[in-house]
Amino acid sequence: MxxxxxxxxxxxxxxxxxxxxxxxxxxxxxxxxxxxxxxxxxxxxxxxxxxxxxxxxxxxxxxxxxxxxxxxxxxxxxxxxxxxxxxxxxxxxxxxxxxxxxxxxxxxxxxxxxxxxxxxxxxxxxxxxxxxxxxxxxxxxxxxxxxxxxxxxxxxxxxxxxxxxxxxxxxxxxxxxxxxxxxxxxxxxxxxxxxxxxxxxxxxxxxxxxxxxxxxxxxxxxxxxxxxxxxxxxxxxxxxxxxxxxxxxxxxxxxxxxxxxxxxxxxxxxxxxxxxxxxxxxxxxxxxxxxxxxxxxxxxxxxxxxxxxxxxxxxxxxxxxxxxxxxxxxxxxxxxxxxxxxxxxxxxxxxxxxxxFAPVKTCGDLFILRSDAYKITPESTIVLVKSSAPLVKLDDKHYKLVDKMEALVDAPPSLVDATKLTVKGPVKFSKGVVIRGDVTISNDGSSPALLKRTQGSWGHLTPTEAAACIMFSVSANQIVA
Structure with a gap:
């Protein structure tokens, strides 16, 4: 006492x-x-x-x-x-x-x-x-x-x-x-x-x-x-x-x-x-x-x-x-x-x-919510577009904090057809990127590599390759299959 x-x-x-x-x-x-x-x-x-x-x-x-x-x-x-x-x-x-x-x-x-x-x-x-x-x-x-x-x-x-x-x-x-x-x-x-x-x-x-x-x-x-x-x-x-x-x-x-x-x-x-x-x-x-x-x-x-x-x-x-x-x-x-x-x-x-039970505890959670995997209903609730959300794992060294993530994401990629996305190293997402299936993106360099969609495809990947869930890496500023 x-x-x-x-x-x-x-x-x-x-x-x-x-x-x-x-x-x-x-x-x-x-x-x-x-x-x-x-x-x-x-x-x-x-x-x-x-x-x-x-x-x-x-x-x-x-x-x-x-x-x-x-x-x-x-x-x-x-x-x-x-x-x-x-x-x-x-x-x-x-x-x-x-x-x-x-x-x-x-x-x-x-x-x-x-x-x-x-x-x-x-x-x-x-x-x-x-x-x-x-x-x-x-x-x-x-x-x-x-x-x-x-x-x-x-x-x-x-x-x-x-x-x-x-x-x-x-x-x-x-x-x-x-x-x-x-x-x-x-x-x-x-x-x-x-x-x-x-x-x-x-x-x-x-x-x-x-x-x-x-x-x-x-x-x-x-x-x-x-x-x-x-x-x-x-x-x-x-x-x-x-x-x-x-x-x-x-x-x-x-x-x-x-x-x-x-x-x-x-x-x-x-x-x-x-x-x-x-x-x-x-x-x-x-x-x-x-x-x-x-x-x-x-x-x-x-x-x-x-x-x-x-x-x-x-x-x-x-x-x-x-x-x-x-x-x-x-x-x-x-x-x-x-x-x-x-x-x-x-x-x-x-x-x-x-x-x-869908708390936003990480930038990965926020990354998914901002994508087309979710939509806002007339009731102002957020619901999944499909039956399950994709699994997203972002590199904590580069995406753990909101300001760092936003600096690397000009616009959220399309995830509506994705099952899993893993990002290793600094990768910058430009507008129009589409992720399909199970995809891993790696950049071993210290500078952000740009991921962008050009002429209807992902860099050097054709839509067919993308749909086949090919694992690819990013180095310099281009995608290498």
Missing amino acids: EKFAAYEQRMKKENLSQAAVDAFKGNFDQLVSGVTGLVPEKDIEAVLELPKLSDMKDSKMVDVKAVLSQTAVLKLNGGLGTSMGLEKAKSLLEVKDGNTFLDLIAQQIKYTRKKFDSQVRFVLMNSFSTSADTKAYLHKRHSDLISEPDVELFQNKSPKVDAKTLEPATHPEDPDMEWCPPGHGDIYPSLLGSGMLDRLIKSGIKYLFVSNSDNLGATLDLDLLAYFATSKKAFVMEVAERTAADKKGGHLTKRKSDGRLILRESAMVPDEDKDAFEDISKHKFFNTNNLWVNLDRLKETLTQSNGTLPLPLIKNKKTVNPRDSSSTPVFQLETAMGSAIECFDDAGAVVVPRER
């Missing part, structure tokens, strides 16, 4: 709510007590069967207009996209045809309101890093939305913990670096501490759909909304089936001691259970981070637990200055919002198509 007093004083000085202080205290107590969070295989049972969105036709069983009027859509918008070299809200990155993530999200909300003549609510959860840029953009492009009440939920911030002393970390050169985001599990204390939870409930909002702003697959599905409303469940998570590519990631499981669904991440697995953890035939489902929350039930649960949900701690080891590995080692204490599934007796999950 003596150590925590310094944290409480610091957080109060920053005008953080009591709910934020209590949530951090819960995390700090777990850190100090040495909670491991390990979940051995013997304590859980696999989740084998779940309802599927593909089988649901629930929207025909409800008054859609009425249910939408009781619904709010909340997009997590606190990330800067630093892994892609961005220094502004990631949602302000142009995705397709001049539209940013935020444009498409806003247009989806407006389309739904107009089609069903129902005022579904819209909320953005911004951080201290994204609030100003996001609100300025909304004022410019969607002034009708920014003028609405409670359009912004402000994410809290947490003090970094000195890893050696467990005292609040200090960095006099830049005091802002003494703070960090608390993870998206902060949505619950933010809703409570800001008073927004009570205001939404008072205005008749019962159902909250939460997803990441960079996941354009996470649209407001009416069958899912109707299912959630009629199920009377407190909490429903959208999950997708794990593949071999997902075996290292977390999965949904059930705790034997109380029968509750829980999320089990790799850090929660004892070494002797790693093989079982990666067995996708046993542990079949992963969290898409698309969640449905009954606000009345959330308020009831928060009240019963003295204002905080007991979420498992995520302890991230960093340095106080993330750009200086020699600076003071710290812990950043975070929680995940999906972990709240274990806080409710009657939580559930629904299996959704992989298309509802």
Whole structure:
């Protein structure tokens, strides 16, 4: 308690709510007590069967207009996209045809309101890093939305913990670096501490759909909304089936001691259970981070637990200055919002198509979205033109950051007939390039090689050769078969 007093004083000085202080205290107590969070295989049972969105036709069983009027859509918008070299809200990155993530999200909300003549609510959860840029953009492009009440939920911030002393970390050169985001599990204390939870409930909002702003697959599905409303469940998570590519990631499981669904991440697995953890035939489902929350039930649960949900701690080891590995080692204490599934007796999950989990985490993801493999629908959703997206692997040395990628891509190539594209070395894509089948492009030189379409063909490749999925390399400024 003596150590925590310094944290409480610091957080109060920053005008953080009591709910934020209590949530951090819960995390700090777990850190100090040495909670491991390990979940051995013997304590859980696999989740084998779940309802599927593909089988649901629930929207025909409800008054859609009425249910939408009781619904709010909340997009997590606190990330800067630093892994892609961005220094502004990631949602302000142009995705397709001049539209940013935020444009498409806003247009989806407006389309739904107009089609069903129902005022579904819209909320953005911004951080201290994204609030100003996001609100300025909304004022410019969607002034009708920014003028609405409670359009912004402000994410809290947490003090970094000195890893050696467990005292609040200090960095006099830049005091802002003494703070960090608390993870998206902060949505619950933010809703409570800001008073927004009570205001939404008072205005008749019962159902909250939460997803990441960079996941354009996470649209407001009416069958899912109707299912959630009629199920009377407190909490429903959208999950997708794990593949071999997902075996290292977390999965949904059930705790034997109380029968509750829980999320089990790799850090929660004892070494002797790693093989079982990666067995996708046993542990079949992963969290898409698309969640449905009954606000009345959330308020009831928060009240019963003295204002905080007991979420498992995520302890991230960093340095106080993330750009200086020699600076003071710290812990950043975070929680995940999906972990709240274990806080409710009657939580559930629904299996959704992989298309509802399509976050843009890399420039390769963005490269595909900007191509003709995807199109924008009249509803302002982005959908695949064909049944599956091509696999794109760009050389991180030259395409990892957005500005570097854009310098090498005058226009996205056609990928509608591609199955796989691998780019090694710096290759500059000019307008009109068409990729078909499985293609690898290599440039061993240090200067960008130009890839262009001339007289209806690819450089020295005929359309027949291209269609036959020939592997080719690029050197100097020409294509060599």
